[in-house]
Amino acid sequence: xxxxxxxxxxxxxxxxxxxxxxxxxxxxxxxxxxxxxxxxxxxxxxxxxxxxxxxxxxxxxxxxxxxxxxxxxxxxxxxxxxxxxxxxxxxxxxxxxxxxx
Amino acid sequence: xxxxxxxxxxxxxxxxxxxxxxxxxxxxxxxxxxxxxxxxxxxxxxxxxxxxxxxxxxxxxxxxxxxxxxxxxxxxxxxxxxxxxxxxxxxxxxxxxxxxxxxxxxxxxxxxxxxxxxxxxxxxxxxxxxxxxxxxxxxxxxxxxxxxxxxxxxxxxxxxxxxxxxxx
Numbered sequence: 373x374x375x376x377x378x379x380x381x382x383x384x385x386x387x388x389x390x391x392x393x394x395x396x397x398x399x400x401x402x403x404x405x406x407x408x409x410x411x412x413x414x415x416x417x418x419x420x421x422x423x424x425x426x427x428x429x430x431x432x433x434x435x436x437x438x439x440x441x442x443x444x445x446x447x448x449x450x451x452x453x454x455x456x457x458x459x460x461x462x463x464x465x466x467x468x469x470x471x472x473x
Numbered sequence: 474x475x476x477x478x479x480x481x482x483x484x485x486x487x488x489x490x491x492x493x494x495x496x497x498x499x500x501x502x503x504x505x506x507x508x509x510x511x512x513x514x515x516x517x518x519x520x521x522x523x524x525x526x527x528x529x530x531x532x533x534x535x536x537x538x539x540x541x542x543x544x545x546x547x548x549x550x551x552x553x554x555x556x557x558x559x560x561x562x563x564x565x566x567x568x569x570x571x572x573x574x575x576x577x578x579x580x581x582x583x584x585x586x587x588x589x590x591x592x593x594x595x596x597x598x599x600x601x602x603x604x605x606x607x608x609x610x611x612x613x614x615x616x617x618x619x620x621x622x623x624x625x626x627x628x629x630x631x632x633x634x635x636x637x638x639x640x641x
Contacts, residue, residue, distance in 0.1 A: 375478045378580050383482045385576040393569045394493035397562040424519040428590030440621045444628030450543040451635035457547045
């Protein structure tokens, strides 16, 4: 059995879907951020698989940018979580309704 | 090669389920670390050695430590929380499985007619993966590269302003 592009894409899709489920169903804000990192990793795997099977280097450069943005996103997201915790001493996202009119 | 692919795929999917399903945040974090190492192994199988090193250094090194420090700061006893999931989780499960089926369908119908570049694995190992990624980054993608540095500056300022004491 030869491993081709579809196998890598399917693993990436499964990781992305598990990340989606985690981001939409968990109440803990930290685990929501972890699930978003999981989704980004699934996409990264697809990028690198396409880059390898199309003999083109561009996908790997894009993965580098995705990792950069993921680092920034984690920093800002964790900052938001810390200020949420200072405000309400909980990080369960359904306890926060500051924008509710 | 095939054996390693299926091994890493199984471990990655089980660890990803562990991220979503475990009650303790630290256990989720350690499962995510396993996923990151599996991703680095996939990158090595796909001849992207530079990205494998970056994955370990940035994700497993920097981002994980950031998450761990936040968990230490926040110190919520998450495993005492009775309800870990939102009430609408069956709906989310339904739509996510639909999304997964959709992707499976598209991937099964997909055919790659030809390759678009000329960087075959032999040529990449001859020149060097890091050299190729670096030269692409500093010639063709130099404006996105500068933009990424601007975004990093903006997130740095944003994170500092967010957790300043005077805000609250």
